[in-house]
Amino acid sequence: MKIALFGGTFDPVHLGHVHMATLAVQELGLAEVRFVPCRFSPHKPGVAPAPAADRLEMLRRATAALPWAVVDDCELRREGPSFSYATAEAMRARFPAARLFWLLGGDQWAALPQWRQPERLAACVEFIVFSRGAPPLPRAGYVMHALAGYHPAAATAIRAAFAQGHTSHPWLDPAVSEWIVRRGLYRQ
Secondary structure, eight states: OEEEEEEEOOTTOOHHHHHHHHHHHHHHTOSEEEEEEOSSOTTSTTOOOSOHHHHHHHHHHHHTTOTTEEEOOTTTTSSSOOOHHHHHHHHHHHOTTSEEEEEEEHHHHHHGGGSSSHHHHHHHOEEEEEESSSOOOOOTTOOEEEEEOOOOOOHHHHHHHHHTTOSOOTTSOHHHHHHHHHHTTTOO
């Protein structure tokens, strides 16, 4: 069974995330994509995301119609920052017979050498790299599958729009927009 792990803050989850995951399922024949929201990102120190319960609910809403999508709260149940290698090792133990992948964008692929213990992550997973521009460069010791595509969604712009009083956004599933408004997320 092929399982992709898709980590991130998902603050909020947007149609670009869903597009990446859908493309990975189609191109690589994945059985499932596990969306794994982090408690807080070690790459964004000092930045507090929306509450975990809200990010989980937005993920559930955004993926409700996708039979291959699973929302997994394993990182939210752990203390401290979310390190990808620890998540991948835990998933390896949970799914010993699965072929594991890690889905990420080209920007994070470029930054991977700065992640905590990337070689331990690479020992557990094959990487699926979604690139909006030039194809990602291979890296010795890492198995990488490149996906080309484009989606303009950016969580920063979405949060800014809601902070300015918008009640929907074209890059969001309407059910996610509704949750943001109901909970008053991203208001200044």
